[in-house]
Amino acid sequence: MNTITSLVVRFFQFVFGAIVLGLSITAIKWQWQGSAPATSSYSAFTGAFGMLTALIGTAAIFIDAVPDLIMAIVDALASVLFLAGGIAFAVGLRGVSCGNTHDTSNNYLLNGGCKGKGDNQECGFASYNVLPGRCRMAEADSAFLFLGFLISIGAAVLCFLASRRGGGVSKHSAV
Numbered sequence: 001m002n003t004i005t006s007l008v009v010r011f012f013q014f015v016f017g018a019i020v021l022g023l024s025i026t027a028i029k030w031q032w033q034g035s036a037p038a039t040s041s042y043s044a045f046t047g048a049f050g051m052l053t054a055l056i057g058t059a060a061i062f063i064d065a066v067p068d069l070i071m072a073i074v075d076a077l078a079s080v081l082f083l084a085g086g087i088a089f090a091v092g093l094r095g096v097s098c099g100n101t102h103d104t105s106n107n108y109l110l111n112g113g114c115k116g117k118g119d120n121q122e123c124g125f126a127s128y129n130v131l132p133g134r135c136r137m138a139e140a141d142s143a144f145l146f147l148g149f150l151i152s153i154g155a156a157v158l159c160f161l162a163s164r165r166g167g168g169v170s171k172h173s174a175v
Helices: 003-029 038-062 068-092 101-105 130-164
Strands: none
Touching (some): 003 068, 003 130, 038 068, 038 130
């Protein structure tokens, strides 16, 4: 496994994880009534896990203590987490048009939670103007979860191939 390729993959895995974490925390902060949707909390966890995986994977490139096969398994787990988060956001946003205030104001991922019923219903947005931005951020979160899935699959494949070649191919030995 080429060290440069591995480092590039780990860089993007870290960046995608950081973006997912940041967008998900922002979505959690929208919550005004009740607890944040599980989708947002799960995505924040996934982003943090992706970042941690990237850091450990980067260390594993240079340190023999972490076997390539173990890293491939961790990357496969990260890819499953990213995929599940991306699907959850995509399902949560299904049918929502970011330009349609009815769609966005009634979406549990975007409206910040609501209390009351009918004409007395109050939701966690001060103005309809904030909803299109929230919608685009949620769509971006979903997209970066899917990108994190793809890059984690790539990292898992690189680690698996390195383990099949006897491991240590990308690791530097102290000579």
